[in-house]
Amino acid sequence: MLFYMDNFLLSVSRLQDAINQYLSHPDNAIIRDGMIHRFEFALSLSWKAAKDYLIHSDISCNTDFPKQVIKTAYTYHLIDDEKIWMDMLDSTKYTSHTFDDSILSDLAADISIHFFPALNRLADRFRFSG
Template sequence: MSKERLYEKLKDFEKASSRLNEAVNLDAENDIIVDGVIQRFEFTFELSWKLMKIFLEYTGISDIRSPRGAIREAFSYGLIKDGESWIDMLIDRNKTSHIYDEEEARLIYEKITKTYNKLLLDFSRLMDEKIKEI
C-alpha cells in the first residue's frame, strides 16, 4: 500500500466524518433525521475500521481480519484512546443493520450524538497527524 493510497482512504474517512458531524448537529425533530444520522454513522464507522486496518498494515501489522481486530490493534498502537467505547460502537453498528425497534434506534442515535461522533472526529484528527508523520 502506498502512502498516496493511505491519504485517499483518510480523505474518504474525513469526508464521511464531516458529513456525520453535520447531521448530528441537526435538530432530530423527525425520524428521517434520526435515520439519516444512523446511516451516516454506519458508513463512517465502516471507513474508520478500514482506515485503521490499512494504516496498521502500512506500518507492518498485517494479521487483521475483522473490525474487532482492527480496533484491538489500533488501541494497542495508540490510534484510539478508549478501546471499550470503540467496541461498544462496533456492537451498536452491528445492531443498526437489523433495527426494527424505534426505541432502540433512538438509543443508538443518542450514543452517536453524545459519544461516537466525538470518537470518530478525534480519530480523524489523530490519523491526519499520524499519516503526516510517516
C-alpha cells in the first residue's frame, strides 16, 4: 500500500494554492509563511511517498533518511534533478529557526520558481503511473 501517496498529492495541490496566494500578495508575511509551511509538508510527504513507491516497485530502499531516499529515487529515475531535491532538503534547516524576512522571501521565491516544479513533476509521475 502506498500510504503517503494521496497525502503527498493533496499537499502539492494545496502548495499550488498557497503559491498563487503568495504571488498575488508578495508583501504579506502571513501568506508567505503559510506557503513555506505548506512546502515543508509537501517536501516531508514527497520523500516518504517516494520511498513507498520504490518499495512497492520492488526497489530496495531500506532507509529513513530523506537524502538517501532522494538519491535512490534519482538513481531509479523517479526524480530528474537530484541537486534541486538536495537544495529543497537543505532549505528546511532555515524554515523553523529564522524570522529574517530576506531569508524567508528568498526561500519563498525558490519554492515558487524552483522547488514547486520539482515537487509537481514527482506528483505527475505518481498520478500517471496508475
